[in-house]
Amino acid sequence: MFENVDLWLTPIWLLSVGTTLGALVLAVLYGLLWLVNRKAASAAVTLVSEGVLMPIVYLIGLMAVLAVLLAPRMPLESVTDALGRLPAVxxxxxxxxxxxxxxxxxxxxxxxxxxxxxxxxxxxxxxxxxxxxxxxxxxxxxxxxxxxxxxxxxxxxxxxxxxxxxxxxxxxxxxxxxxxxxxxxxxEVRLPQVRRVPLVAASVVGLALVYLGLQWLLPGIANIAVATSKEAIGQPMFLLFTIGGAVALIAFIFVPYNTFGEDVKMLKDSGLSTVMVLAILFAVWTASVSIADEIEGKTALTLLSKPISRRQFILGKYVGILWSVLVIFVLLGALLMATISVKVVYDARESSNPTPDWQLCHSEMIGIVPGLVLSFFEAAVLTAISVAISTRLPMLPNLIICGSIYVLGHLTPLLVQSSVGQNEFVAFFGRLVSIVLPMLDHLNIQAAIAGGQPVPFVYLAWTGLYTVIYVTVAMLLALILFEDRDLA
Missing domain, CATH: 2.60.120.10 (Jelly Rolls)
Structure with missing residues (x-):
């Protein structure tokens, strides 16, 4: 693995180049804002430095350092030429x-x-x-x-x-x-892998703009969201889940799956499941602590005595929890991509297969991104359900209900399509559950992703739309349940 370090480092370096370009674009935008409105520029820095984005900023800074330090031993000239040729192909x-x-x-x-x-x-x-x-x-x-x-x-x-x-x-x-x-x-450019560099940069810029835009457009909701996310990230549970997930992902590199050359697929499947489950558990736990415990402890009553409506309270809590979940996905997702790149080289050596090229490492690493996106969609749906439940029930019932919804959302389609589903009652129950509960099985295509099957952008777009619709319905239910809740 260390003899062929450049093979698995090159894809990571390309990812670092994309994040660095995104950071440079943000720096330019900040400079323009500073020239136009210094007060707004100072407020933007304060929002980022005191908000939930700081762990992501640290990650971007680390990747920028990697991009600079590794540049002398990487195909910098070829990558630069390919980036310059992108508009012409x-x-x-x-x-x-x-x-x-x-x-x-x-x-x-x-x-x-x-x-x-x-x-x-x-x-x-x-x-x-x-x-x-x-x-x-x-x-x-x-x-x-x-x-x-x-x-x-x-x-x-x-x-x-x-x-x-x-x-x-x-x-x-x-x-x-x-x-x-x-x-x-x-x-097509001679290094098609560079096409991901602008996408990564656009993702970095888009994330920052969405965060700042929410602060300026919906300040009431954003203030509650920032406080909730900071409180969630400051809890020992966040550190425990993040460090535990990181240790597990690194350990997956060296675990002998005994699959005769298919260990990379097993790592991708195990890694996606680990990140998603940890994020969902953290979301449910945070929703209970941040909403149910505040209601029981009368903290919510004190907060709502200020010029904050119940709608702003619930929506702000959901957005804040979702921000902290996003931080988990970004941190562990970046580490998962790195471990996949390493695993390709490590598995080839352990299996006595020919040494792969860095393009294969890059392909396997990038192929996991749709899985992370779909897993985040699933976490967003379950977070909305957990927030709705937290307005009425404490942590333990919340965990049980969300766990049941998670199992039914994945198993109901399989149950209906099986021979058992030919039973009229089972078929009716399956259709009823599929209407009321989220179809989480549509967001779980880890087997296809682990097998290297490409995920069309259209599929991601439709699942994203489904996620938005279901989250909207769940939040409307949360608002209804919380509207007449006696806080005294």
Whole structure:
């Protein structure tokens, strides 16, 4: 593992580059805000330094240090070139009319041959295609027969025909009529892994903007949220869950799963489950302490005697708990990604398999991100349910009910689809539960993610919408239950 340290460090370094770029963008935005409104800039610094984002800021600072220290031994020049080429790659389609019997008709294009994944040429006349003038009959790249497209991709046995940067191709129309020619090509940077760098930077910037935007747009809810999240993170339980989860994730690297080369899949599945369960347990415990105990201890009555409504109280508590849960996901999620990168190299050595390249480490590491997103959605749903229950019941019933909902939300679809589900009563109960309780099984595709199956963005979008709808319903229920609760 330590002999091939660069293999598993490179994906982590790329992730650090993305977070560093996001931090630089935030620094620029802060500088502009300071020039325009110094009071607002000072307030923004205070909100971040005294809020729940500080653990994430420390993590970003650590990753920025890694990005700088590891840069000399990393493919910095290749990554920089690939980042600069990102706006220039993609799919391009150009159509042109070539006059009859025209020789070396110039068609402007713009691509680098080595970045080309595939291209297609179609014409209703016979057309010869070259990369230089005067080579139509001596060195044609492609001969397009009328109405028969010419296709090339990286798996084709024929040569690409282009070399280096290409700004113009030349078309020779052999027909007696004008030719309608369409040239379609797709290019990709030589290091496609750098596409995640801007996404990471945008995530860092988006997280900070959402946090500050909530503070400025909904100050009443935000103030309660900040106090709740700070109180939650300051509790020993947060430190216990975070350190315990970190120790477990690191231990998973060295656990012999005896799966004959599939240990990486087991680590991803075990790691996702560990992060999600710890976050859910922390959310339920925090909701009970922050809401149920405050109601029983009359602290909520004191707080509501101030110009704070019951709606602001409940919504602020939920947002605050969700912020602390997000911190757990960010900290443990980043560590999980790092352990996966290490595990790829470690497992290859333990299994006497060929040494993998850093691209494989990166692919396995990034593939876990959709699982973390879906797990956070599940934690958000159960947090909303826990908040609603905490308005009426103490911790122990809250834990029992949330645990039952967690089990039913995962098992009901499987029960209905099994042979037992053919029973009319079981089928009715399954449909009833699926309507009332959240369909958590839709948020649990860990087996597919562990197996390396890509998760479409559309699926994440629909599950995100489902999460928002169910959280909204749960919070409406919480407001109804708390509206007439006697706090005295």
């Amino acid at each position: 993609g799919t391009t389609e150009t159509s042109v009319t070539v006059p009859a019997r025209e020789v070396d008709y110039a068609l402007p294009v713009s691509f680098v041959s080595e970045e080309m994944l595939n291209y297609s040429l179609s014409s209703d006349q016979d057309v010869r295609v070259t990369a230089a003038e005067g080579e139509a009959y001596s060195n044609a790249i492609a001969v397009v027969q009328g109405d028969v497209p010419y296709d090339w991709n990286t798996k084709s046995k024929t040569r690409r025909g282009f070399a280096g940067p290409v700004e113009t191709i030349y078309l020779t129309n052999e027909g007696d009529a004008p030719a309608e020619v369409t040239f379609t090509y797709k290019t």
